[in-house]
Amino acid sequence: MAVDLIIRPAVPADAGAINAIYNHYVRTSTSTFQEEPETLADRLAWLERHRGAHVALVAEEPDGGIAGWASLSPFHARSAYRFTVEDSVYLRDDCRGRGLGKLLLSRLMDAARAGGFRNVIACVCAEQEASIALHRRAGFREVARMTQVGLKFDRWLDIVYLQAGA
Numbered sequence: 371m372a373v374d375l376i377i378r379p380a381v382p383a384d385a386g387a388i389n390a391i392y393n394h395y396v397r398t399s400t401s402t403f404q405e406e407p408e409t410l411a412d413r414l415a416w417l418e419r420h421r422g423a424h425v426a427l428v429a430e431e432p433d434g435g436i437a438g439w440a441s442l443s444p445f446h447a448r449s450a451y452r453f454t455v456e457d458s459v460y461l462r463d464d465c466r467g468r469g470l471g472k473l474l475l476s477r478l479m480d481a482a483r484a485g486g487f488r489n490v491i492a493c494v495c496a497e498q499e500a501s502i503a504l505h506r507r508a509g510f511r512e513v514a515r516m517t518q519v520g521l522k523f524d525r526w527l528d529i530v531y532l533q534a535g536a
Contacts, residue, residue, distance in 0.1 A: 380426040387436035423485030440474035482536035496528035510534040
């Protein structure tokens with residue numbers, strides 16, 4: 371599946387597809403701790419912030435559909451953190467388990483190096499074992515675990531921070 375996909379920078383025309391993928395996880399999963407769906411206006415503003423080194427990528431299928439997306443975001447607003455970014459990788463639900471996450475994360479790591487970043491951080495809900503395994507296979511190591519820091523679906527959730535050099 372991943373072989374015939376084009377990985378490219380996201381453009382405003384992708385905002386609806388990116389939102390559909392993300393909002394699926396907002397409504398159904400602990401992959402994100404966001405509880406309200408993202409609006410199209412919010413996603414367009416997000417895309418505007420994800421130009422240059424803080425990239426947003428999409429995986430485009432031959433028919434033009436978007437199978438997944440990934441991004442690098444500032445890890446923290448304070449300037450001393452400017453060489454560290456946080457990654458996000460989200461796949462359309464019917465595209466999981468086919469190597470697309472690995473491909474997108476690999477391209478993100480390439481973008482992080484090209485952008486001059488030193489570290490990439492992943493903040494993952496501890497129950498998202500597939501995401502943790504994806505990052506570990508890409509060379510990330512667990513550096514912190516925080517207990518009961520998020521409340522979603524009436525459950526207290528733990529998070530795991532993983533880190534890799536860019």
